[in-house]
Amino acid sequence: MAKASADEAGTTEAQRLDRWLWHARFVRTRSAAQKFISDGHVRINRQKVDQASRLVRIGDVLTLALPGGVKVVEALGFSERRGSFSVATTLYRDVGASVETSSGQTAPAPDDAPPPAPQHRPSPRERRALIAMKRRN
Numbered sequence: 001m002a003k004a005s006a007d008e009a010g011t012t013e014a015q016r017l018d019r020w021l022w023h024a025r026f027v028r029t030r031s032a033a034q035k036f037i038s039d040g041h042v043r044i045n046r047q048k049v050d051q052a053s054r055l056v057r058i059g060d061v062l063t064l065a066l067p068g069g070v071k072v073v074e075a076l077g078f079s080e081r082r083g084s085f086s087v088a089t090t091l092y093r094d095v096g097a098s099v100e101t102s103s104g105q106t107a108p109a110p111d112d113a114p115p116p117a118p119q120h121r122p123s124p125r126e127r128r129a130l131i132a133m134k135r136r137n
Contacts, residue, residue: 015078017042018052023079025088026064026071041065061095072096 015023018033021042027033034052036042042049043063044056056062056075064071073092082088122130 012078014055014057016052017044017049017054017056020056020075020078020091021064023082023088024073024091025082025085026066062092070096 017037018030021027021033021036022030027036037052037054038050040048040050041064044054044060046061046063056078058075058077060075062073062075064073072095074095075091076093077091079087079091
């Protein structure tokens with residue numbers, strides 16, 4: 001069984017992917033991390049990963065298909081325990097944000113995107129007008 005090696009300072013060179021995702025607070029539990037990985041939502045250095053036991057090394061670039069969108073991060077370190085959010089953010093560097101800002105362009109809105117939400121709640125008169133307009137179409 002491959003075990004992460006440690007030097008005299010106690011820092012590891014590699015860590016299991018499910019533990020790293022859990023320690024970095026991308027998922028709430030290790031079992032959720034294992035399911036997330038087995039469902040194919042993780043890539044390490046552009047290679048799809050489906051085993052939770054895969055080792056993450058410092059410098060690896062992880063692409064995570066999270067519910068809020070795709071996140072690209074670089075592994076900077078490891079932790080022996082799951083700590084606070086501020087400790088978790090020291091384990092990785094977000095490289096996706098720097099790529100977006102360097103190009104200077106934002107992604108265009110898709111054509112099938114819902115219209116923006118109204119600024120105020122319609123009055124009864126406006127609501128009747130909207131209903132009548134929808135019936136005509």
